[in-house]
Amino acid sequence: MALYIQETGPASAPTIVFLHGGGGAGWMWQPQIEQLGEYHCLVPDLPEQGQSVNEKPFSIQSSAAQIAELIRTRAHNGKAHVVGLSEGAQVTVALLASAPELVDHAMVSSALVRPLPGGKMMTPGLIGLTYRLSVTPFKNVAWWIRLNMKYAAGVPDKYYPQFSQSFRGLTESGFTNLMIENQRFRLPHGLERVKAPTLIVVGKHEYPAMHQSAHDLAAVIPAAQAYQVVHERKMSLAEEHNWNMTAPELFTQTVRAWVTGQSLPNNLRPLGS
Numbered sequence: 001m002a003l004y005i006q007e008t009g010p011a012s013a014p015t016i017v018f019l020h021g022g023g024g025a026g027w028m029w030q031p032q033i034e035q036l037g038e039y040h041c042l043v044p045d046l047p048e049q050g051q052s053v054n055e056k057p058f059s060i061q062s063s064a065a066q067i068a069e070l071i072r073t074r075a076h077n078g079k080a081h082v083v084g085l086s087e088g089a090q091v092t093v094a095l096l097a098s099a100p101e102l103v104d105h106a107m108v109s110s111a112l113v114r115p116l117p118g119g120k121m122m123t124p125g126l127i128g129l130t131y132r133l134s135v136t137p138f139k140n141v142a143w144w145i146r147l148n149m150k151y152a153a154g155v156p157d158k159y160y161p162q163f164s165q166s167f168r169g170l171t172e173s174g175f176t177n178l179m180i181e182n183q184r185f186r187l188p189h190g191l192e193r194v195k196a197p198t199l200i201v202v203g204k205h206e207y208p209a210m211h212q213s214a215h216d217l218a219a220v221i222p223a224a225q226a227y228q229v230v231h232e233r234k235m236s237l238a239e240e241h242n243w244n245m246t247a248p249e250l251f252t253q254t255v256r257a258w259v260t261g262q263s264l265p266n267n268l269r270p271l272g273s
Contacts, residue, residue, distance in 0.1 A: 004026070013038060018083050018084075021088055025045045028245060047059075049178075053169050093111050105199075106198040109243075115183065117209075127180065153238055159245065198217075206241060229267060230269055231243070
């Protein structure tokens with residue numbers, strides 16, 4: 001496999017595959033890897049990101065196919081729990097639709113399957129121009145990277161070295177493909193065949209399109225449950241979105257409870273409540 005894969009934990013233990021958000025890499029899952037040491041964890045850097053930056057091009061469908069192959073070849077008994085966040089959650093949805101037999105339990109956090117306002121304006125040409133204006137001139141400007149890390153991504157300060165490396169490594173091609181794939185992804189055919197218990201989660205204050213997407217997924221996946229996450233402290237939209245890093249204990253508790261069939265934390269409320 002051409003993707004960079006971080007592998008931790010006992011090889012004989014149940015496998016969890018973690019799929020990161022767009023523009024990041026497997027380092028985003030460090031809190032969960034540290035707290036779930038009893039599991040066999042497979043943490044890929046998706047195409048055109050992190051240490052898989054030379055694996056081109058990124059697409060949600062091809063990434064799902066690569067993750068399916070990863071599970072077949074390296075997961076315990078050829079099956080895995082799959083946890084996806086943002087663009088990684090979209091890949092998880094595509095995997096559920098195309099290879100549902102490989103997934104034991106799934107957790108899908110903030111998977112967009114509806115257009116955001118203004119999404120039709122996101123053409124490859126405009127996205128490329130945005131990259132050249134907002135990324136290229138600032139790849140070695142620490143204050144600009146920190147500004148993006150805090151306000152655009154909601155990533156805690158302690159991850160600056162990893163975030164900075166991902167920011168500097170992101171190419172115009174990768175940036176464009178990530179944005180286009182994220183905005184154009186819609187409910188795939190085949191989700192009605194999914195038998196794996198699937199947890200659909202979204203931050204309470206995330207965009208309406210994200211909440212509508214969660215409703216759509218819960219309506220079509222037979223064994224799905226949809227919840228909104230209500231945090232104890234006030235968070236920015238970006239912090240709510242990347243809650244695996246901003247509320248790592250809660251995120252990890254949710255993963256462990258879901259894959260073991262236990263009660264979910266009280267911070268998770270049924271969607272719409």
